[in-house]
Amino acid sequence: MRCEEMRRMILEDWPEEGPAAVREHVAGCAECRAYVRDFGVLRVGFRALAAEPVPEPSWGFATRVLRRLEETRDEVSVEFLERAGRRVVYATCVLALTLLLALALPSSGPLRGPTTAELYLAQAEEVTAGSIPIFTGELPSNNGATPVAPQNSGTGKKP
């Protein structure tokens, strides 16, 4: 039996006492003897550890678990509210910042076309400039029966 084969067998099966082939090999191989001895120390050590008395749960263990469950439930809900609140605050900040930026940015620029408001104003100016003034001079007192027609200045005649 080779050393490697023997060590693999020991590690896999962890036997109390190896078969005859192992014993024969160990008797003639000092290195494997040391290996088996170390393995024996660990085995005895594990046995001693397994025999160590285990601590008992202290009195009221279940009650404390239930209390901790209650506490963690409260913590979870508080944490959830905090997280949700934080998100609302962040969203409001982002929205406010966007609005501020929209207002603060110049209304014209190389990349910006005229805004709707600008187009509307320009149109209104155009209309006003091309039309005849509605009210010129004093209003005649006709008791409001018929709308007053604008004076026709193009005829050059006086009534």
Next chain:
Amino acid sequence: MGSLPAQEAQEVQWVERAQRGDREAFGLLVECYQRRVMSQVFRLVRRRDEAEDLAQEVFIKAFRAIRSYNFRSPFGAWLSRVAVNHCYDYLRKERASRISYHWQMAEESVRRIEAQAENPQGSRLDPEQQAALRDFVGKLLDRAPAEDRVVLGLKELEGLSVEEIAEILKLNRSTVKVRLHRARKRMLEDLKRWREGR
């Protein structure tokens, strides 16, 4: 004889109630399993001062995850899985902050322990030597990676079979065997290093 099925039926009822959020029923399950969980946690973590806290955390985790329990395996096995996973997480975190050193042991104790290992039927170790050996192997375990500690703890300290470990860790048998082989080999190498540096 008929008490075991009745007990099981009772347990199923408690689990179902706990799954609906009934804390009182869960408390009854805690009463039933507290010793077992505590023992498992202590054997895997080997920290007397932290075992109870960790065991409580296991039950809290179990309550939060209890809806995922599908009654295919016994409730105890499912709870063991929760406990082992929790201990594994703890050991992984703890390892980063652990000071790693070899335990010093008196020459006489080493000689007696080796003699005992070579001839288990020979002279018995006295309580002091037993304690020294426990500390020594405990320190070797502390130095091992979390994966090795879990698999060795379940096999050598809890006394579970390869099949039971495979069921708890959700691994196949051959993977458990490979992990056990690797863990034992690493411990032997560490022991050899200790011997050489002595």
